[in-house]
Every structure is written in structure tokens, then in C-alpha cells.
Amino acid sequence: MSALAASARTATHTLLTGDHAVAHAAALARPAVIPVYPITPQTPVLEKLAELREAGALAGDLVPVESEHSAMATCIAASLAGVRVFTATASQGLALMHEMLHYAAGARAPVVMVNVNRTLAAPWGFWADQTDSLAQRDTGWIQLYCASPQEELDTVLQAYRVAETVLLPVMVVFEALYVSHALEPVAVPGADVVARFLPPYEPAWRLDPASPRGFGGTATPAQWRANRLAMQAAMDRAVAAVADAGERWGELTGRGYGAVEGYRLDDAELVLLAAGAIAGTARTAVDRLREAGVPAGLLRLRLFRPFPAAELTSALGMAHTVVVLDRNCSIGSGGIVAAEVRAALHAHDETDVRLFSFLAGLGGVDVSPEAVVGMARYALRPGPPPAESLLPEAV
């Protein structure tokens, strides 16, 4: 009998889609204010939150707003007033929030938001593509990429602990349909477990008429610079905060997390590297490569901002070839994760690693284990890697 068969009857596991899993996580975090504005494929998150509120499992206010820009403005205002907040968006909605994303981070508001990766128009689409969130990488938000409904639930709760520790907002990210609408067994922790992990939010400063203060007033150049340097320092602390939250969650639930996740890395000479859903598929590709005698491993990037350069280069170990799979594209540059990995390797003097950048799964295009094996085999051929990102069709 599988472990699940034994635990399914304890009623801790239930079948949930990715979107419903994060709604349960948000409710468990006890936010006081939840601005909501629907967009496919995020809408089931809001629908489930409304259901939970009707059922008495969520005490916070759901605030219908007229746009995603207003949703983030509401999050910032409520957060600065000293309460925990939550919202979720995707694609065009995240793009519309862009101005407010900078504001949230600069005001040091520990907002937690879910973004479901979806293609940006034009052309119109509903498909998985990470460019929407990766394009927000310079806004000062911590970004965590998830590969399963269970990880989404666990990560939303960790996100609050991280955000409230370093006072930066956190974006929890996962792909449309492949994760958001996948129905899977998910362990939903009890309120007692969450209470031990996530104490009530008690900020040192808040908007309070009894003790008037302001956030976001005009700063001098020196003050503005000091603010940005403080944000950078907070980002540096976030690496440890993410590790601590993942470890502590593991102690409480048996499901620990880090900035990166390795699979069969110990003696790996070729490492597949991806963030999000494709990393799940790549595990099967690693198994098939191993069966064929190729010492392959997988490194899943979970934390993207701050970029865990030291953790990543350390986890790569003795690998001489890295194949980066990007379901995203910075037009004119190529795979965004690949560019970050190149910079990290260079900064850590790992300049002899051969890096192959593949644009895999753009716009929700399906990526099979066979396709990933093909990319790995391409990288095993002699000769230097191409300077530009490759499409899988090049294999």
C-alpha cells in the first residue's frame, strides 16, 4: 500500500486544483483584506476564497475592485495600515499592476500575491508562459516559482513568513493550466500547524491616526538612494529567510523546501535546469537519460528573486554541461533564467561550464520528456554551445 493510501484516510489529503490549493493557503494565513479582480486562469482562486468566506473559514474582507491596479493599491494601503493582505492575478492583470509593484516594494509593504503565469497579449491566449512575472524582476518583489499544487499551498504560507521577516513583498508563481488547473492530492495543514509557523502580523510601524506617520513622501536623492540600498540589503537577507521558512515548514509538515531543489545531482555531469512545471517533466527525462548511461541530474530553481547564485553554483557540483529550459523569452535577449544562470556562473568563476539555453514550452506549447531528452542529447554533442537561445526544433 502506498504512503498515500495510508494517509488518505486521515483526511489531511484532499483533491484540489492548484488554484484551489492557494485559496486554502491564503485563508489559513488569516489575511484581513483581500482585494479581488478576476482574470483567467486565476479566477478559481477568488471563487474558492468567496466560498471559504461564506462557509466561515475566512474572516477577512473580500474587496471587489475595478482593476488590478486598484487591487495592488488596496493591498499596499491595507498592508501599511498594519494588517496581512492577499491577492492573486495573472498576465495582463500583473502588467497593469506594474507601477504599484514598485510602490509596494519601495514602501516595504509585505504583500503576498499569487501570479498564475499566462501569455501576454498580443496575440490573445490563456496559455502557460513565465514572461509576465519574470518581466517584473526589477520591481523589488521576492519571486518563488512552484511546480505543484502542494508546493503552491506550502509556499504561500512560507511567503508570509519571509515577507514579514525582511519587509519586502512576495510573489508566488506557477503556470497556467499545467499547475493552476491540475487536480491532485494536496495535504491541507490544520490551523494549529499554521499558527505555530506564522504568528500574527505585528509591524513595528503602521499608519495610525493616534501616532501619525507617513509612507512614500518625497525623498531627497540621498534618502531615495538609502531606501534602495536598504531594499537590496533586505533582498540579501531574503535568501536566508527563504531557507529558514522552508526548513521550519519541513519540520512541521515533513515537506521542506530550499531556494533550489536537486534531483539525482550527486554525480551529475549534465544538469537540466528549469523553474516551474517543466522541471517536473524533466525528472522523467533525467531517469531516462540515466537508464541510457548518461550521468544527468535536475536542478529546479524555486527562488528567482533574489537570485540564489551561490546555492545554484554549489548545487551544480562537478557538472560540465547545463541545459536551461526557459518557458519565457526576453525578446532580443532570449531565455531569462539562462541569462541569470550565465551571470551567476561567471560571478562564481565557473566559466568552463557549457551552458545551453532552450526556449522550451513558450506560449504553453507542450514539452514532453522525450523533447527534454532530445535537448540534453543535443548538448552532449562536441563543440561549443550556440551563443543564442535554441528552440527545441533545433534538436
Next chain:
Amino acid sequence: MLEITILGRGGQGAQVACQILAAAFFRAGRHVQAFAAYGGERRGAPVTASLRVDDAPVTLRCDIERPDHVLVLDAGLLEGVAPSLRTGGLILVNSRGAPCGRAPHAARVLDVDAGAIAATAGLGPIVSTAMLGAFAGATGLLPLADLRAAVAEGSPARGAENVAACSAGFAAGLALRRVPAGAVEV
């Protein structure tokens, strides 16, 4: 790992049927992953819902290219079934009559009159729960008790009628199990 796809038309309940089947396997102690192909959904348009079943958590996040089994809720969709099923697979078709004009398949193709079962159970054109029952009966992959419980819990309406259709479908599926493979292969 077991990979199953359900082909139907928008409004026939292929996606809900897939979630019910997932819940039934989950009740039986298995790990599952159910998902659907999205885009331009409308009544009558072809819909594909997919299910993976395994003894360990499912980490694959890609389409099912070579299913083990296919449930076809509308016989008109049979020609859309990829001819690449795994060896030993089953294509279960909701059909009243003898198949005609079918592409050759390595898998067994079995017909069940799920329309008649659904109509008898008072469900009108909702054939999905009868098809689930027939699938469980024909393959023996799933205890009827787990499927009945999942149907009762997962039916958006008319739970008792759907459970009845599921049980009648199971009996029809059991009868199909005794049909020699050669007799129905195309």
C-alpha cells in the same frame, strides 16, 4: 503509471467525469493528476480531459501522447483518437451500433450503449457516469464501491440517478470483459 483520456463534446461532462474518475482512484489509495485541454470551449466542440494514476506522486506536467485507455463519449469523435495507444489499451466508445469507418487501432475497441443506460436512469443525454461505470467494469481497474462514492460526491446534480447509471454501466462493462478481444477488434 496509468494514463487515461476522455473525449467528449462541450456540455457532455467529460471534464467532470475525469475529475470523478480521479476521485475514485484517489479513494482507492492511488496518486492522481487530472487536467483538461482548454481553449475556445463551447457546447458541442471536442473536449479532451486527461488523467494520470500512479503509486507515487505524479510529477509529469505535459500532455498525454500515448494513453493506456480512452473513453469516447461521442462515437463521432472516435476518428480523433490517436492510433498510438499503448499495447493492451482499451478504447471504450459510447455507441448504439456496429462500428463503421474506424481507423485501425492496436487497442481493443469496445462499444457500450451508454446513451440507453443514461436515458433509463433518467439522465437524458448525460452519458459520462454510465461510461465511467462501464470502464471500471470492462477493465477491472477500480472497485465499483470507490467509483460509486466518487460519483455520488462529484455529481453536480441528480446524484442518485448518476450512481444508478454508473452501476448499470459497470454491469454492461463486466459483460464486455467476456467479449473475446478478436471479436470486436477493427
